[in-house]
Amino acid sequence: MAATGKLSARKVATVKEPGRYGDGGNLWLNVGPTGAKSWLVRYRFQGRARVMGVGSVDLVSLAEAREKALAARKLLAGGIDPMDHRKRQFEASAMDAARAITFETAAESYIEAHEAAWRNGKHKGQWRSTLKTYAYPVFGDRPVADVDTDLVLKAIEPIWSSKSETASRLRGRIESVLDWATARGYREGENPARWRGHLQNILPAKSKVQKVEHHAALPYAELPAFMEALREQVGTSARALEFAILTVARTSEVLGATWDEIDLDRDGGAVWTIPADRMKAGKEHRVPLPPAAARIVQDMGTMFGRTGYVFPGQRKGKPLSNMAFLMLLRRMGRGDLTAHGFRSTFRDWVAETTSYPSEIAEQALAHIVGSAVERAYRRGDVFEKRRALMADWARSVNQ
Known part of the structure; x- marks a missing residue:
């Protein structure tokens, strides 16, 4: 040296x-x-x-x-x-x-990274609200690497029995954030919010503690009188709810309907084609519009023009509020009902008063029918059979 x-x-x-x-x-x-x-x-x-x-x-x-x-x-x-x-x-x-990145910072980064893929605009708000209410107060300011089983349980156990659905979603969202943090190198090891093989050994199954809550539904025999009262109501909300009942579509599908989804001049009858990115199952859904439903759409076009949303809200370029149907039902003195409940009314009507096969009704409701293998072989959507079903349904509710 x-x-x-x-x-x-x-x-x-x-x-x-x-x-x-x-x-x-x-x-x-x-x-x-x-x-x-x-x-x-x-x-x-x-x-x-x-x-x-x-x-x-x-x-x-x-x-x-x-x-x-x-x-x-x-x-x-x-x-x-x-x-x-x-x-x-x-x-x-x-x-x-x-x-040293905190769980809250990781969660917010996860939400920002994934919100573009979430079809429902409310999803981001629901994610943030759930975490802000139940997770952030417990370990939001803790390093995401330090979140362990005890902390996860501290957040979800207090509501596991009383608010089982919320608790289950909270657990799943914490698990997703922690998986994201692991993939980004912010933490190591097993995911303490994992259900299978982990928390399932600590907490009772959701089915054991969950209180089954059904959407309030109107008996089908009372529907014609309700529809008559509904038609007396003025405003876009009333027409949108009437349309929802006639098409048995989900609230979000109706409120988000745009004119480029509607074909009023189709041979054989009007059709509403809902794109896959607006459907719960992620698959395009064609809805045969009975004449009564088509007339509602035509009236909306006459009032507001055939561009943008079929049922526009008060704010320019925006659809009706998600609360529109709830507030309408309350004004009608029917706060005991929910818009979603009319889908149950339809299902009961099909089963108890018609001979239509169950799978036709399920297709009308845009439910997933059969196993993956069965769906692979059955590529059609029984559209013409559904058109007949929806026509019968419209006649029944408009007696």
């Missing part, structure tokens, strides 16, 4: 000629063409020459540079490449910083 201490603090401060000046012990002062000065540690590792920068002269003194060179020589003596060692240290520090 060459002698060390060849440079002095004065030499370092005054030298101006570009070049490299050795201090010994692998340490070199590098003076660049512009006069900038920095420290280099030059060495060989496994027969390969390497040069490692250890800082600017403005930031690292001669004494400090010698300490860095000494540390590098000790690593070399132990068979360790100083540059590889430093790289690993940087990576470890970056990982430690990443792991």
Whole structure:
């Protein structure tokens, strides 16, 4: 090993000629063409020459540079490449910083990353609301790497029996955030919110504690009188609910209906084609419109024009509010009912008063029918049979 201490603090401060000046012990002062000065540690590792920068002269003194060179020589003596060692240290520090990310920050990042794929605009709000109410107060400010089974249970156990559906969704959302954090390198190990093989051994199954709640439905025998009262109501909300009942479509499907989905001039009768990205099952759904439903659409076009939403809200370019049907039913003195419940009314009517096969009714409701194998072989949507069914349904409700 060459002698060390060849440079002095004065030499370092005054030298101006570009070049490299050795201090010994692998340490070199590098003076660049512009006069900038920095420290280099030059060495060989496994027969390969390497040069490692250890800082600017403005930031690292001669004494400090010698300490860095000494540390590098000790690593070399132990068979360790100083540059590889430093790289690993940087990576470890970056990982430690990443792991300091809080659960709330991870959750918000997850929501932002996935909201574009969520078909329902309410989904983002529901995700954030659930986590903000139940998870953030418990471990929102904790590093996501530190979230363990005890913390997850602390958030979901208090509502597991009293609000089983909410608790189940909360658990699933925590699990998704933690999976995302693991994939991004913010945490390691098993997911403490995982149900199968983990929390299922700690908590009772949701089916054991869940109170079954059905959407309030009107008996089909009372529907004609209700429809008569509904037709007396003025406003877009009333026409949209009437349309929803006649088509047995979901509320979100009706409120989001646009004119480019409607074909009033189709041979054989009007058709409403709902694209896959607006359907719960993620599959395009064609709805045969009975004459009464087609007339409602025509009236909407006369009132508002045939562009944008079929049932526009008060705000320009926006559909009716998700609360429109609920508020309408309350104004009618029927707060005991829900819009979704009319789908149950339809299902009861089909089963008890008609001879239509069950699968035809299920197709009309846009439910998934049969196993995956059965669906693969049955590619049609029994459209013409559904048109006959919906015509009979419209006549029944409009008696």
